[in-house]
Amino acid sequence: MLKLYYFLIFKRTLINVYYFFQVSVPELIKKQNFLKKNSIYLLVELFIVRVFYSNYFFRNFKKSKFLIYKKNDDQKLFQERYNTHQIQTETFSNFEKKGFEELGNLDSLFLEKLKEEIFPGISKYNNQTGYYKSLIENESTQTGRLIIKPNNSLKNISSIFNSELIQNITKNYLGSTNISYSSNVFISYNFPNISKKETNKNGQVYHIDCRYKKFYKIFIYLNDVNYENGAHHFIKNSHKTKPINFSSLRLYEDEVVEKNFQDDLVIFEGKEGKVFLEDTFGLHKSGYIQNGIRSILVLEIGNGNIRYDKEDILIKKI
Numbered sequence: 001m002l003k004l005y006y007f008l009i010f011k012r013t014l015i016n017v018y019y020f021f022q023v024s025v026p027e028l029i030k031k032q033n034f035l036k037k038n039s040i041y042l043l044v045e046l047f048i049v050r051v052f053y054s055n056y057f058f059r060n061f062k063k064s065k066f067l068i069y070k071k072n073d074d075q076k077l078f079q080e081r082y083n084t085h086q087i088q089t090e091t092f093s094n095f096e097k098k099g100f101e102e103l104g105n106l107d108s109l110f111l112e113k114l115k116e117e118i119f120p121g122i123s124k125y126n127n128q129t130g131y132y133k134s135l136i137e138n139e140s141t142q143t144g145r146l147i148i149k150p151n152n153s154l155k156n157i158s159s160i161f162n163s164e165l166i167q168n169i170t171k172n173y174l175g176s177t178n179i180s181y182s183s184n185v186f187i188s189y190n191f192p193n194i195s196k197k198e199t200n201k202n203g204q205v206y207h208i209d210c211r212y213k214k215f216y217k218i219f220i221y222l223n224d225v226n227y228e229n230g231a232h233h234f235i236k237n238s239h240k241t242k243p244i245n246f247s248s249l250r251l252y253e254d255e256v257v258e259k260n261f262q263d264d265l266v267i268f269e270g271k272e273g274k275v276f277l278e279d280t281f282g283l284h285k286s287g288y289i290q291n292g293i294r295s296i297l298v299l300e301i302g303n304g305n306i307r308y309d310k311e312d313i314l315i316k317k318i
Contacts (some may be wrong), residue, residue, distance in 0.1 A: 008244050009057050016051040019249055024050050028308075037307040046306060054210040054249050056241055059281065066092040066172045078275070080104045082165040092169055095216075099239035099282045100266060103165075105273040106220065114156040115222055118148070118185055118297065128223065132293045136189055144191035144289065145202040150183050150297075152313045157183055160218065160299060167318055169277070174214050174303040181301045182312040185222070188230050188296075190289045204288055206233070206252040209280040212302030221274040222295035230287040230294035232268045232278075235261045239282035246283065257283055 028034040028046070035043065052058045066089050080103070082088055095101035106114070116123050125131040136146055150157055160166060161181055171177055188202065199205060209215070225231050235257065238246070243260070246252060258265055261283070268276055278284065286294075305314055 009055065012055055012244060012247055013051060015248060016054050020047060020050045023249070032308070034308075037310060037312075038305075042306055045304060049213055049304070049306070050210060050249065053213045054208070055247065056239075056281075059214060060240055062175055064092075064096050064173050064175065066096075066168070068168055069171055076107055077110050077160060077163050078104060078165075079107055079273075088165055088168055091165065092172060095169065095277050095279075096173065098236045100234055100236060100276060100278045102268070103275040103277065105271060106275055108273065110156065110159075111273040114160075114220075114297075117154050117156045118150050118222075129293060132187055132189075132223070132295055135187060136293075142191055142193075143198050143202070144189060144194040145198075146187040146189075148185040148187070149309060149311055150185060152181065152183050152311050157297075157299070160220075161301070166218065166301075169216075170301050171318065173216060173279075174301070176303045177317045178305070178315070179301055179303060179318060180212070180306060180312055180314050181299060182309055183297060183299045185295065185297050186286070188286060188289050188294045190291060190293075199288075200251055203286045206235075206254060206257040206283050206285045208247075208249055208283060210249055211300070211308060212304045212306060215281075215300060215302035216277060216279045218299040218301070219268070219276050219278060220297040220299075221270055221272055222297055223272045223293065224270075225274070225294050225296070226269045227267065227287060228290045229292035230289045232276075232296075233285050233287055234266045234268070234278055235283040236264045236266050237282070238264070239279035242283065252283065254285075 024046070029043075034046070068085055068088060082091060082103070091101055091103070105111075112123065115128075119131060122128055122131045136142075139146060152158070170179060191198075194202075219232060238261065246257070246260070267287070268274070307314065
């Protein structure tokens, strides 16, 4: 039985090598100019990440253990308080075990400042959906999703990353104080003529992320989100282990995933300002937009020095 287990790991590694050269190299090297943002040495690190750390056997080899490194004010970002050792430890434990943790909502005043920072002028709109629609209408090509890359040095985005709770989770979960972080805003909308290719590209099919040896994401809803306007889906515990046929860096049909993991499906609905953490090495996807618009800020924090975008920030010894 043990021989079969190691044989499957070896087989999965060979498959990952194939996907690296057939998918990762054409996409990242040729289309996204990876070598313009990174040294040739980081191409080797990327190979290690995609080939070995996309296998949970290697990725979960090092165990996480939560310790608070320093005491800082949480800068009043959250409606709930996360500034005691017990609360932070419980939050970390839940996240590490399940692959996700809901943090409640951002403080309403901070949320308004954050949105104004990302979308200058949005506060002038009585109906902020009208603002999002104006952005979509100005797009020359309609694809069902609009991507905005904020400046990661902006005050309010930085204050989320620099909060005591997030920094302590980062150091402990990633097992490193040398990290990269980035942010994206995704505005998804109903698009009747959307193609299967665009649906896949928009993250509306189950998939696995693997951009660093270890990483996680912070999701913040910037408007009210329910099942009809694209609530995020996640298969709990799949960040740690999953059947071998769900371990490749490819797309998986909804019916197949939800049939095999029907008891582990988590759907995140909530009001604007809702915050949740997720290790997106687990199976996940954006929900389909049946009606309305979904606006979401996603911060990604990874272990390592790989830069995927010019706005990515590298930090040593956070």
